[in-house]
Amino acid sequence: MRAAVRHRYGPPSLLTSSTVGLPLPGRGDVLVQVGAASVHPGDYFVMTGEPYVLRLAFGLRRPRHGIPGRDLAGVVAAVGKDVTALRPGDEVFGWSTAGTLAEYARVPADNLVSVPANLSIVDAAAVPTSAMTALQALRDIANVQPGQTVLVTGASGGVGSFAVQIAKAFGAEVTGVCSTPNLDLVRSLGADHVVDYTTTDFTRTEKRYDIILDNVATQPLAAVRRALTPTGTLIPISGRGGRWLGPLGRIVKARVLSGFTRQRLKPLVSVEKRQDLLTLADLLATGQVTPVIDRTYPLDEAADALRYVGAGHTRGKVVVTI
DSSP states (O other): OOOEOOOOOOOOOOEEEEOOOOOOOOOOOEEEEEEEEEHHHHHHHHTTSSSSSGGHHHHHSSOSSSSSOOEEEEEEEOOTOOOOOOOOOOOOEEEEESSSSSEEEEEEGGGEEOTTTTTHHHHHHSSHHHHHHHHIIIIIIIITTTEEEEEEEEESSSHHHHHHHHHTTTOOOEEEEEEEGHHHHHHHHHHHEEEETTOOOOOGOOOEEEEEEEOOOOOHHHHTTTTTEEEEEEEEOOOOOOOTTTTHHHHHHHHHHOOOOOOOOOOOOOOOHHHHHHHHHHHHHHHOOOOOOEEEEEEGHHHHHHHHHHTOOOSSEEEEOO
């Protein structure tokens, strides 16, 4: 099969389109013929191997898996002996830790759910990691309630575009922060208010928010806290930081500060869960959430897709079609 392959950490230019062996499903696995695979900033960081702390999980000297990518959607080609809920021909979406930028991927059956009838394969591939991050932040960490005020920075990005819609589905009053060209997009996602960060600093206005989902982390924690209510919740989920620890310094600082204030500073480490993917499938099927696709690239241009995501200015999601 064809796959995008790299053998060491470094820039996306190291990716080559290669012919590799077809993976075989284990007893609880599914072989998926990949129709599309989305890429997100985490894929870019794993590609480059920076921050270096990532290498503890993905391989110290070289990547443990040569094929990058985590999210996918496609058609079941074969199933393992213990798989009963899926059968060949089913359209599915989900995630794999063994690489998805390839014509086929071996995926544990528990990592997959059926594609909603109103969703294309490309749209479905855009969902798993980014939408689950937004869902877990707003539901599990912030416990968003109807009528609460929620501010989302990076509202036009991968996680942000899902967060705006999910917060609205939970009944919140949502403000999205983005740049001038993306104001109309964020409004179209359901945001009640938009803030153009090129002209307005939301940390210096009089408005206070019950929940801030900080997808950008360009402002100091002290500045962002000014925009919180006295008992509000701040969820920092991004930030590049240094070459060694990346955003870990900001995460540790947030956790320490949270012990000395009534405000809740709760960094999120998202963990993929099948039940959350089923929850998102319901939101997608009812039209409460719709993926925003910025660009699509063919498999042979996967390096360009990762390079574009790494630049940090995507509108919604970037998808590689197979």
